[in-house]
Amino acid sequence: MSDTGSGSEITGGGTDVLDRELEKLLNEEAIEPGDHERFSHYVPKNKIMESALSGKAVKALCGKKWTPGRDPEKFPVCPMCKAIYEKMKSE
Template identity: 65%
Template sequence: MPRDSTTEPGGGTSTLDRELEELLNGEQIDDGDHDRFAHYVQKEKIVESAVTGKPVRALCGKVWVPGRDPQKFPICPDCKKIYDTLRD
């Protein structure tokens, strides 16, 4: 089977695009308020995203690729509310 010109040995951009599409299951990466808030995400998902570049999903449902220091932003009020209910 001929290789796509964008596919490189060991996986290339086509493979990454397919994996990202499967990961999101048709959801859009959010360009909204993730820039204004720090969101709650499972720690292992943050590590995985840092290594692979795959997007993460916050408790509030936001999907994005983290890349900023969350300590510089206020906590997302929706994530905080959900987190507090989970702790009870």
């Protein structure tokens, strides 16, 4: 429930699966501009570590791209990331 994930690697599916899930969620739930900035997002742990070392941006399950740097515990979990993650866990 943070930028670093839940402790397990996110596996399965490809970007096409995530893109379809994101499109489906966007159609079901209106996200206002700037909403991504108010949430912590799910990103594979190895990508967080790579970003910390390289300074390159990461891509969350919901599609948000940014360079992590804030304390994810201070923000609620992104509802789109959470929904996509839960769907991936159940498959």
